[in-house]
Amino acid sequence: MDATLSGRQAGPDLIAAHKPTxxxxxxxxxxxxxxxxxxxxxxxGLIIAMLFEGGLPALREFGISFVWSTTxxxxxxxxxxxxxxxxxxxxxxxxxxxxxxxxxxxxxFLTEIAPGPLRRPIGVAIQLLxxxxxxxxxxxxxxxxxxxxxxxxxxxxxxxxxPLPVIGALFQGPPLGAGMLTAGLIMAIMILPFITAxxxxxxxxxxxxxxxxxxxxxxxxxxxxxxxxxPYGRTAMVGAVMLGLGRALGExxxxxxxxxxxxxxxxxxxxxxxxxxxxxxxxxxxASTGSLKLQALLELGFILFVISFIxxxxxRLLVRSRLKG
Amino acid sequence: xxxxxxxxxxDYAVKxxxxxxxxxxxxxxxxxxxxxxxxxxxxxGPHVFxxxxxxxxxxxxxxxxIVGSLIQIIVxxxxxxxxxxxCGTFLAENGRNTQIGNAVRFVNDVLLSAPSILIGLFVYQxxxxxxxxxxxxxxxxxxxxxxxxxxVRTTEDMLNLVPIGLxxxxxxxxxxxxxxxxxxxxxxxxxxxxxxxxxxxARAAGETAPLLFTSLGNNxxxxxxDAPMASLPIAIYQYAAxxxxxxxxxxxxxxxxxxxxxxxxxxxxxxxxxxxx
Numbered sequence: 277m278d279a280t281l282s283g284r285q286a287g288p289d290l291i292a293a294h295k296p297t298x299x300x301x302x303x304x305x306x307x308x309x310x311x312x313x314x315x316x317x318x319x320x321g322l323i324i325a326m327l328f329e330g331g332l333p334a335l336r337e338f339g340i341s342f343v344w345s346t347t348x349x350x351x352x353x354x355x356x357x358x359x360x361x362x363x364x365x366x367x368x369x370x371x372x373x374x375x376x377x378x379x380x381x382x383x384x385f386l387t388e389i390a391p392g393p394l395r396r397p398i399g400v401a402i403q404l405l406x407x408x409x410x411x412x413x414x415x416x417x418x419x420x421x422x423x424x425x426x427x428x429x430x431x432x433x434x435x436x437x438x439p440l441p442v443i444g445a446l447f448q449g450p451p452l453g454a455g456m457l458t459a460g461l462i463m464a465i466m467i468l469p470f471i472t473a474x475x476x477x478x479x480x481x482x483x484x485x486x487x488x489x490x491x492x493x494x495x496x497x498x499x500x501x502x503x504x505x506x507p508y509g510r511t512a513m514v515g516a517v518m519l520g521l522g523r524a525l526g527e528x529x530x531x532x533x534x535x536x537x538x539x540x541x542x543x544x545x546x547x548x549x550x551x552x553x554x555x556x557x558x559x560x561x562x563a564s565t566g567s568l569k570l571q572a573l574l575e576l577g578f579i580l581f582v583i584s585f586i587x588x589x590x591x592r593l594l595v596r597s598r599l600k601g
Numbered sequence: 602x603x604x605x606x607x608x609x610x611x612d613y614a615v616k617x618x619x620x621x622x623x624x625x626x627x628x629x630x631x632x633x634x635x636x637x638x639x640x641x642x643x644x645x646g647p648h649v650f651x652x653x654x655x656x657x658x659x660x661x662x663x664x665x666x667i668v669g670s671l672i673q674i675i676v677x678x679x680x681x682x683x684x685x686x687x688c689g690t691f692l693a694e695n696g697r698n699t700q701i702g703n704a705v706r707f708v709n710d711v712l713l714s715a716p717s718i719l720i721g722l723f724v725y726q727x728x729x730x731x732x733x734x735x736x737x738x739x740x741x742x743x744x745x746x747x748x749x750x751x752x753v754r755t756t757e758d759m760l761n762l763v764p765i766g767l768x769x770x771x772x773x774x775x776x777x778x779x780x781x782x783x784x785x786x787x788x789x790x791x792x793x794x795x796x797x798x799x800x801x802x803a804r805a806a807g808e809t810a811p812l813l814f815t816s817l818g819n820n821x822x823x824x825x826x827d828a829p830m831a832s833l834p835i836a837i838y839q840y841a842a843x844x845x846x847x848x849x850x851x852x853x854x855x856x857x858x859x860x861x862x863x864x865x866x867x868x869x870x871x872x873x874x875x876x877x878x
Contacts, residue, residue: 301777301779302777302778302779304779305777305778305779305782306695306778306779308687309687309688309690309691309694309695310691310695311687312683312684312687312688312690312691313687313688313691313692313695313696313701313702313705314701314705315684315688316684316688316705316708316709316712316749316750316753317701317704317705317708319708319712319746319749320708320711320712322723322727323715323719323720323723326723326726326727327719327722327723327726329726330722330726377622378622378625378626381615381618381619381621381622381623382619382622382623382626384615384616384619385619385620385622385623386623389616389619389620390623396875398623398627400868400871401626401627401630402623402626402627402630403867403871404630404864404867404868405626405629405630407803407863407864407867408633408807408860408863408864409806409807409808409809409834409859409860409863410807410808410809410810411807411809411834411837411838411841411856411859412633412637412807412856412859412860413633414838414841415837415841415852415853415856416633416636416637418841419636419640419841420632420636465626465629468626496608496609496611496612497612497616498611498612498615498616499608499612501615519714522714523714525716526714526715526716526717526718526719527716528716528717528718528809528810529809529810529834529838533841533842553716553718553810556718556722557718557810557813560813560814561813565730573722574722574726577718577719577722580716580719581715581716581719584714584715584716584719585711585715588710588711588714588715589707589711592707592710592711
């Protein structure tokens, strides 16, 4: 049987080829395995269908312009997702912009600089940042980071950068502490471990030979990292960043505590805002069953699902394509 | 090309910045943990574990929230672990290199990172609306949906580490697949699979968003899965955002309890994994 000789990959084929010999137990067991696989497959479909169905009345009421309309008025029962879609994307992009350089640096540290015995403990410690529950980030952000932002970070930025043309628009408004930047900052810490872990995995898969060739012609550690390792793993690293983005898009509890929860749109980093997830968490308790508001919230959920799904699917395609090739 | 001295200087500068970034992330971790200890420890006393939640100013603890969380996590495990285990086994044994296997793996990866609040909305639509109310069951099922992808992923990864020769040896003796899986591959990957379950518990224990619209929270003492059920994350959420000092203090105590539990589970499972590899 030459399938056996070809190593580990032979296993499943061998199993698939194995015919249970007249036992009842085996078809039942295999059936359960298949059923579980299909169940997980159906689960995603069911989630999409239920959210879509739940939000359908709101979509019918407001039309497709629900997606970008910026009115969210529970009193007059006019709803649009524009402000939240903007807030979701804005805060998640801030998070990625802050987390990306940090991840590049930490991955460089963990793969090239850190002495052997320190590598694992430091790597694990950074991964623990991902284990801390989101609500803990929310509390820490609300009680510690928001006051610091309001007292020490935002006032000087508003004074220095606010009057500048163009980019000044990012630094307007009172220093409330809570707002887009604070939400992005907290989420950056939360997604940092995910991006870093995947960066490290990709960088460790770079063949030593090509790195050594670069060292051989006199490149410095940083030059090898920048010109050899990173380009080699570029596709998967973009995928890692997308994963971080996907995580940030759906972050709920941490954001709810620090974003300020205002359904207004502003270009300022310091303005309070709302994301889809924070709006659902905040306004759900006030929405009664069957109300238009509840349907609008479900429709918001559906939009968030579509956005996250696209980003996560793209991320996975990029990561897998690289690891396979 | 820049001069050698300049290239060296850039190299040192980037190395220094990288060390700085790594140090920064460790400082952030220490800062968060320190905040939890500094604010949670003074509020932590026997009353937290022996009394149920009470109105502000009336003392009270988090007993009902802790018990509610434990019940919902245990029920979620009972529902989610077998499904996750079977699905992970399916991916590693039957679904490797098949289209349906790839599809299931893809969906599982999406579920793993999907916004957890949407799991809550989904279960709200699926169970709370048709059955006419928030319930512990709904909360437990929402947590089960959080648990499943974690278990699937680790189970598959761990089963892939089991040498194919072990399976072949068993098949050669004429064992049917269910025997090979349960007696050989599961047993060989046992420690890793348990690790996955520990990680899943850690993940479920801290989840707040999926419980908001499912088990809702309960300020009284209730062990019924048919009624709204308290949970630690929801109690923390409710208390942390309140204007009452004693409630906020209790929220910090609860935050400390959850974080210590979650981090312990994580470190434990990493130790087991390190031993296996």
